[in-house]
Amino acid sequence: MRALCLMLILFASAGAAKADCLEEIGQFRQRVESQNQVHPTGQSQAAERELQKLERDEMADEVDCYNVLARARNILAAPLSPQVDNRYAKDRHQQ
Numbered sequence: 001m002r003a004l005c006l007m008l009i010l011f012a013s014a015g016a017a018k019a020d021c022l023e024e025i026g027q028f029r030q031r032v033e034s035q036n037q038v039h040p041t042g043q044s045q046a047a048e049r050e051l052q053k054l055e056r057d058e059m060a061d062e063v064d065c066y067n068v069l070a071r072a073r074n075i076l077a078a079p080l081s082p083q084v085d086n087r088y089a090k091d092r093h094q095q
Contacts (some may be wrong), residue, residue: 013032019065021062022065025051025054025065025068028069028072028073029048029051032044032051032076033048036048041080042080043075043076043077043080045049046075047072047075047076050068050070050072050075051068053068053071054068
């Protein structure tokens with residue numbers, strides 16, 4: 001009987017934790033989508049693709065949810081790659 005009660009408590013807490021993760025993902029998704037509408041960057045688009053992976057995975061559990069959220073946050077926080085400035089290379093070829 002104790003084992004059954006313990007199992008019910010574990011299942012209830014796991015369901016609540018996954019719901020918390022899904023809520024966090026929803027808030028993060030809104031942030032990424034608004035950034036993509038205003039000023040899309042490679043990082044924001046990659047973060048959106050990472051979040052879409054969770055939607056495609058039907059068997060995703062709480063750990064998968066938090067892993068996807070962590071990867072998307074890391075992608076969005078990554079520094080921008082330096083932009084290549086070819087002006088001088090073009091000028092040299094024109095001379």
